[in-house]
Amino acid sequence: MKWVYIEDLSKHVSQEIEIRGWVYNKRSSGKIRFLVIRDGTGYVQGTIYSEKKDHPLFQKYDRLTQESSLHLKGKVKKDRRAPGGFEISVSDIKIIQISEDFPITPKKHGVSFLMKNRHLWLRSRKQNAILQIRTELIKAIRDFFDNNGFRLMDTPILTPSACEGTTTLFETEYFDQNAYLSQSGQLYNEATAMAFGKVYCFGPTFRAEKSKTRRHLIEFWMVEPEIAFAQLDDIKKISEDLILYIIERVLENRKTELEILERDIKPLEQVKKPFPRITYEKTIEKLNNKGRSMKFGEDFGAPEETLISEIFKQPVCITHFPAKIKAFYMQPDDKRPDLVLGLDVLASEGYGEIIGGGQRIHDPELLQTKIAEHNLPQEAYEWYLDLRKYGSVPHSGFGLGVERTLAWLCNTKHIRETIPFPRLLYKIYP
RNA sequence: UCCUCGGUAGCUCAAUGGCAGAGCGGGUGGCUGUUAACCACUAGGUUGGGGGUUCGAAUCCCUCCCGAGGAGCCA
Numbered sequence: 001m002k003w004v005y006i007e008d009l010s011k012h013v014s015q016e017i018e019i020r021g022w023v024y025n026k027r028s029s030g031k032i033r034f035l036v037i038r039d040g041t042g043y044v045q046g047t048i049y050s051e052k053k054d055h056p057l058f059q060k061y062d063r064l065t066q067e068s069s070l071h072l073k074g075k076v077k078k079d080r081r082a083p084g085g086f087e088i089s090v091s092d093i094k095i096i097q098i099s100e101d102f103p104i105t106p107k108k109h110g111v112s113f114l115m116k117n118r119h120l121w122l123r124s125r126k127q128n129a130i131l132q133i134r135t136e137l138i139k140a141i142r143d144f145f146d147n148n149g150f151r152l153m154d155t156p157i158l159t160p161s162a163c164e165g166t167t168t169l170f171e172t173e174y175f176d177q178n179a180y181l182s183q184s185g186q187l188y189n190e191a192t193a194m195a196f197g198k199v200y201c202f203g204p205t206f207r208a209e210k211s212k213t214r215r216h217l218i219e220f221w222m223v224e225p226e227i228a229f230a231q232l233d234d235i236k237k238i239s240e241d242l243i244l245y246i247i248e249r250v251l252e253n254r255k256t257e258l259e260i261l262e263r264d265i266k267p268l269e270q271v272k273k274p275f276p277r278i279t280y281e282k283t284i285e286k287l288n289n290k291g292r293s294m295k296f297g298e299d300f301g302a303p304e305e306t307l308i309s310e311i312f313k314q315p316v317c318i319t320h321f322p323a324k325i326k327a328f329y330m331q332p333d334d335k336r337p338d339l340v341l342g343l344d345v346l347a348s349e350g351y352g353e354i355i356g357g358g359q360r361i362h363d364p365e366l367l368q369t370k371i372a373e374h375n376l377p378q379e380a381y382e383w384y385l386d387l388r389k390y391g392s393v394p395h396s397g398f399g400l401g402v403e404r405t406l407a408w409l410c411n412t413k414h415i416r417e418t419i420p421f422p423r424l425l426y427k428i429y430p
Numbered sequence: 431u432c433c434u435c436g437g438u439a440g441c442u443c444a445a446u447g448g449c450a451g452a453g454c455g456g457g458u459g460g461c462u463g464u465u466a467a468c469c470a471c472u473a474g475g476u477u478g479g480g481g482g483u484u485c486g487a488a489u490c491c492c493u494c495c496c497g498a499g500g501a502g503c504c505a
Contacts, residue, residue, distance in 0.1 A: 105455045106466045110441080112498070115497095327505065355505090
């Protein structure tokens with residue numbers, strides 16, 4: 001008999017097939033018994049009907065507990081009463097294992113309990129939906145870059161020193177020296193961009209910040225394109241195209257999951273390019289007009305980002321930040337040397353920054369000065385300075401945070417649900 | 431690191447100085463279309479740890495531990 005995944009059931013109506021999965025829920029009513037099975041690709045209801053109370057299938061059914069594993073054979077039927085529109089009229093059950101009492105019952109649970117049971121929580125419907133969308137999001141990101149001439153260049157996770165010297169890094173041993181877990185692939189990406197033109201890296205990054213908010217993970221995934229000869233305006237356009245492509249793909253292929261999450265898709269459908277483009281100084285002005293007093297030189301916090309997204313109702317592209325609040329490698333504006341050509345994109349609906357990037361300094365002397373001003377050890381940056389000695393060109397890039405983007409797409413309150421096993425402040429179990 | 435709130439049955443919570451409870455989950459029985467099914471019965475407790483006040487503490491005080499929300503920090 002043919003083993004079929006639940007997501008493909010619609011192709012097998014009226015056929016005898018086999019499903020392999022786990023018991024999600026049971027309901028019984030004497031002579032008819034219901035069994036909801038999940039197999040990772042979806043959920044389907046099985047029905048067993050008999051006049052005889054001691055029917056062998058009833059005996060097996062009665063032994064089944066939540067999350068018991070089984071093979072289930074039966075005929076696929078279309079039925080309006082069944083969740084999902086299809087159900088299986090069960091002809092045989094092969095029990096693989098009777099599960100012990102499963103901790104996560106179909107009722108309410110607290111976050112702390114669920115996080116301790118993250119390895120089991122992943123089996124729940126909403127968690128499953130979020131992570132199904134995650135795989136679509138990642139595929140969409142890769143397709144976007146692959147289809148637009150970018151070369152995938154993986155950057156190292158073990159690095160000899162800080163990329164920027166701003167964030168706190170995880171330190172580890174590297175034989176007889178110290179090494180640090182990467183907080184960004186960008187600097188290495190600049191080298192590969194000079195070798196391949198258009199590149200991107202996609203990998204995990206690590207920040208040892210003691211951040212305890214719904215927007216922060218200690219370990220998170222970031223995609224970082226870097227383009228030789230590109231200037232600020234070029235990456236504005238690419239970041240818009242990327243975001244629009246991602247939304248399109250998720251809306252096209254993951255509608256069922258968005259429904260499970262009860263995500264109102266209108267705000268996503270309404271995202272259009274070009275996004276509102278505004279400078280840092282204009283943003284400060286707007287915030288002040290809205291009663292949020294801010295001075296030039298202050299960085300936006302979570303409340304400001306929320307307010308900005310309320311003003312525009314679209315993702316917003318903010319540029320021209322004070323040099324003081326940005327990293328050392330940012331290219332200064334010709335007309336305003338106190339400003340840098342940085343780019344942040346804030347997602348709509350209050351989700352805050354999902355993209356950060358900008359144009360990089362290509363002048364060797366200027367870069368050297370900035371490294372000195374930021375008290376960074378020049379020896380560590382010799383290779384990086386080399387990139388400006390041998391055919392230096394203007395170049396730009398940005399990083400997009402996968403989990404923040406996913407939280408926005410799914411309308412998930414907390415970022416911890418957007419990665420299978422989140423690493424959070426002081427929490428690394430399971 | 432700081433601020434606020436919390437920790438009672440496997441889970442979610444009630445009991446605010448006087449008998450430690452309910453719903454879910456588990457077990458037993460019933461029911462022909464259930465949708466987190468329902469109905470009946472049943473088992474289940476070191477009230478986070480330690481100390482104190484009191485005739486009496488889940489409840490008040492001290493202390494430690496753990497968690498949540500937020501802030502700061504943070505491309």
